[in-house]
Structures are given as structure tokens and as C-alpha cells.
Amino acid sequence: MDEQPIAIKTLTIDGKEVGARSGDTILQVAQEHGIWIPTLCFLDGLTAYGSCRICMVELEGNNRLFPACVTKVYEGMVVIIHSPRLEHYRRVIVEMLLSERPHICSVCVSNGHCELQTMAQLLGVTSVRYPYLMRKHDVDASNHRFLHDDNRCILCGRCVRVCSEIEGAHTWAFSGRGVESRIVTDLDQPWGESESCTGCSKCVHVCPTGALIEKGRSVAEMAKRRQFLPYLTVMRKEDAE
Amino acid sequence: MARTISIDPVTRIEGHARITLQLNDDGVVDDARFHVTQFRGFEKFCEGRPFYEMPSLMARTCGICPVSHLIAGAKACDDLFAVQIPYPAQMLRRLMNLAQILQSHALNFYYLSLPDLFFGMDADPAKRNIIAVAQENPELAQDGIRLRQIGQQIIETLGGKRIHPSWVVPGGVNAPLTPEHREMILGGVPEGLAILKRALEWFHAHRDAFKPEVNTFGNFSSYYLGIVNEKGNLEHYDGNFRVMDAAGNIVVDQLDTLKYQDLIAEANEAWTYEKFPYLKELGYPDGMYRVGPLARLNIATACDTYRADEELKNFRSSTTTPAASSFHYHWARLIEMIYCLERMEQILNDPDILSTHVRAFAKPNSFNGIGVAEAPRGTLIHHYRIDENGLMTWADLVIATVHNNLAMNRAVLQVAKSFVDGKELTDGALNRVEAVIRAFDPCLSCSTHADGRRDLQVDLIDADGRLVDSTTR
């Protein structure tokens, strides 16, 4: 059978000329070439989602900003990852995330292992210019092994995606809009009463922050293990074929 | 005309406070009140949070003695687990608590109190600070800095951080001691003991000069409360309550710390954010008691370490039994620092200290957890209640400084009566009022668990309730 030849595109990322397969996203190409683009909601092995907007890049000739995780490359594309405008917006995003929920790192089980915290450090966020909303969210500790703390959630949706795409349980979903948005289990029942949850803990380990955690961990002890994900994704694909 | 004198803020203490002196029609001090002007509310905002955050969260009440809160908090969580934690974990927590007491006592003695002792209570206030001490006696000041550093370094070595380490966890500690760290900590003991030998020599050479203060600095009868080990000896990590009366009789002994509510109750007054605990059986305010270094040395049969016991003998032969003057808190702190170093050495030579069995894993098995330990300033009680999922529903912290509240108010009144005459607010008199508070080494950030003000205010109020004079320092 004749295979379709893979179309190769050339583009430049921050002044560096790179080759890419057509259909690749800017983020894929950058990662293949060892070029760092900051990401938060993206996780290798899950469908790119483009919700956090941290990976926004500029494209020459266009005034709009584009999320690198879902924007496909085209021939002659000129991508700018680092510019004062982008750096400003990225910091603003992180500051907004930090101010929206009470992120008290010093007493958080994820302190020192948290992607939001690391991103803040990498982007040089040393203070938050917005007032903290300090809305109190109830903690769902009804599951005997895990705990869901909305106070630390950044709504990246990784748990929702891993639960449906990899585990196939569809336990997690979004509920509410805007500042009222939350992730919920089943039809907003306590996690401990969820009929669909298989207790696989994938959501816990893909969660970038201290929002989904294992019980029994003390402050700064919740390091997550996500190495499994790309392998699982490949295996599931093979099974399906 | 009757007046009130206010000292606001009180300086060189941990936290923010104000003193009001009420004068009668003859201009003589009639009443004195030590107001704590900050409010914090830790007990409220912990509600709904997972219990295992509590040791670290509650430790944020204080930057001076976070370790003590960590330990009392972790012990309360152990009690929620309803488990016995491994022996090496107990010893390692004890080690960190001793290091904490050492550094905190060194801070009080050298940085906060020594300037008064060194220059005298009537010296120029601008001079009464550790820098001025360093100019006149560099060795003494350097000793103080070094001794505190030894304590802080032990905390850092064990917990990875000087302030707010998260090494102490519910069920034990999260990493065992390494042989290198053991040697490092042991290495500091002889130097610390040599420093304390010099401190005692200096203290004894100057002690006589403070006779008037010994007589008037909170020199009154009270009960003394603290924990002791099973032999009745000095203990800071895990023991049972002992209470001694003013005549030296042991009136409560080996009472399980989990029963603290049978022993003490708390009263409130409208003019301060600080509560007033008292011995339940004797009522309020008759059940006034003191805690902290002085109380611990009064109630303990012995320290059970060689050098500390030698000095304790000296202490007991030179003071009343029990020692009633709060001025002796200073001496008691020196003895406790010796004990801390000696006890740390014993612990580090324990064959099990390098064991890797340092943590018990469990889920909460009880809805109610109490943790009691001796903090530098006295008995510290953390009491938590959780729901069936492990979320906090209620907390009560009884903090060392709070136990001493009745006694501190009494002491301020005694000093004010002796040194403040209603006509003139001399610096020496006001400073003595502050110094007596410093003798108790209160930690107000802890005790009100802050928003608020810096430092001490003293208000002078007349018999008609008018503010006549006020000074802020």
C-alpha cells in the first residue's frame, strides 16, 4: 500500500530554523527541538486543551496571540516565544491563578512539588498584584484514599481528561461558570460516594497542584508520579487498533 | 488626683502589648493591667481543613518557637491516629524540641534580658540593647549569638530549615537522622556547655546587684504547673502533669495530659485578647499558676543530667523553695539550657537514634486529639476535633504565655507598686515594669494566635478613668 509522504514544513522559533511534520503543533515542534515553552494545563499523553493560556506565542504578521499547544504549524511560520508582551501576560495569568483561590504554599502538601508554584518561580512572579479573592471552598475528604481540595485547583482539566481518555471512567467533569467553576465527581456527589470512580488515582497524579492528593501525606510530601502516562497512552492506542 | 499610666508598646518582647497603671486619689498605683492588643484567630480559620495540615499551620502562630507548635500539633495528630509512634521518632522530636528551647532561651537571655541585667534598670534606654552589650563585653554578646546559632543549626540540620521545618509529621518524623548529622550536632555540645559556664559565672558575679528586683519582680505565691517524666524529673516532650503549691507540696501528680480540661479552665476579660487559665478546682482567680522554666524547675524532682543538677542544687539553696520570684526565670533558663545540651548528648548516644523506623502510618481512629509538650515558655496544649473524613471541626490552643497571664498581671502590679510613684514616670520605673514582663518571656503572637501593632504602650489613668499620661516605647 502506498503511504502518504509526510509533508515537512520549515518554520522559525525564536529565530531558530526548525523542520516539522505537517499537523504538528508549535509546542510539539518546540519540545522536539529542546525549546522550552511554559505550559500548565498541557500534559504529554492527554489531548491538548488550550485552557490555561500560559503557552501563548506570537506569530509574525499577526497581532493575535496563539496557544502553542493547539496551534498547528505551517510553512514559513515565524514563532516568537519570548517577548516582553508574552512574559507580561504569562505572569498575569499566574498571578490571577494564585489570587483566585487561597494558595497557601507553606502549609500545602504539594509545596515544593507543585507545577503552579514552579511556574511562578520560573516566570519570576515574586508578588501578586491583584487582591486575593480568598473565597472558601469546602474540602471533599469523603474518599478514603484521596482528597479533593478546591482551594488549590486551577481548573486545568487534566483530571477530567485523564479520567475519560485513559481510564474511561468519566468520573470528573466541570460544573459552574467563570469564578464559580469547579471540578466535580459524578453529578456533584461526594467523591467517596462516586459510583463511576475506579480508584485508579490517575487524576491525583496528573493534577499539577495540591488540589487532588493522596491522604496520609503531610505538608510538602505530595510528589506526583506521572511517568506512566505516555506509555499508557501508547498502549491504549495499540489496544484500540 | 487619681491617674492612669500607660506603657505602650512594651519593647523587647515577642509581640505587641500595652500596660495600664491605675492610680488612686493619693497617686499610688492601685491596679495594673497587661493588655495584649493583637488578635489572630488561628482556631477559627483551621476549620474545614485536613487535620494533617495542622502541625505546619499552627506553627505559623510563631516564628520564635514554631518547633514547639509543630510538636504539640503532631502529637495531637498522633492522638487522632490513636497510635504509638516509633521510639526513634519520639527521640528525634525530643531532640528538636530541646534545640528549640535552647535557641529560644538564648534569645531571651542574651538579646532581650541581658541589656537590662548588664547595664542596670536605670541605665539610658538607648544603651540597653545587645549592640551596646557587645561594645562593652564582646565575648558575652558573641557567646549569646553563638549559643542561639547552635540551637538554630540543630533545628536546620534535623528539619532542613531553621524556621518552620516540615520534618515533624503526624506519626513521627519524615526522615531519619544520618550519622554525619549526628556527629555534627554532637560536635556543638561542648562549645555550648562552655558558653553556658561563662554565662553562669557572669550571672553569679552580678546577681547580688538585683536583690530589689528579686524581691519585687513577681515575687508572690502561686501554683506551678508543668509536665514531668515518670520519675518526676524535668521533661519537655512527653510526660504527665504535676502541680505544686506555693509551699512546695505536690498537689497533682502524674495526671495524664489528655485530661488537661479536668485540671484547668479559661476565663475571659473584656480588656485583653488574652485568656486567663486557672486551676479549675481553685476557681478564678485563686487558681493562678505559673508555667515555664521557673515552674518546671520548681516542680521537677531533678533534671537527671549531671551539670544541670549541680546548678539546680545551687539554685535551690539560694532561693526559696519553691523559687517564688519571677526574676529567677532568668536563672532557670540558664539551667534549662545546660540540661538541653546534656540531654541532647544522651539522646544522640542512644543506640537506636539512627534507626530508620521513624514514622507510623495510620488513618484517624479518633475524632478527638490532644497534644501536650513543654515549649520554651511553658506548657503548650493543642486540642483538635475532626469529622469522620479527617477535616477539622474545632481547635483549642492553650499557649504557654497564656498560662502565665494571671501571674504576669500580678507581677506588673507588684513592680508598679514598688517602683512607680504617681507623680513622675521615671524611665527606670517604667523599664522595670517592662523588664518584669520580659522575665516571663511572653510570646504574644503565640498567645493570641496578628494583626496589630508593634511594641509597648503604658497608659496612666486617674480615678475618674481619664487618660492622664501615655508613653510609647
Ligand code: SF4
Ligand atoms: S497548590 Fe501549589 S501553588 Fe497552590 S498552595 Fe499548593 S503548592 Fe502552592
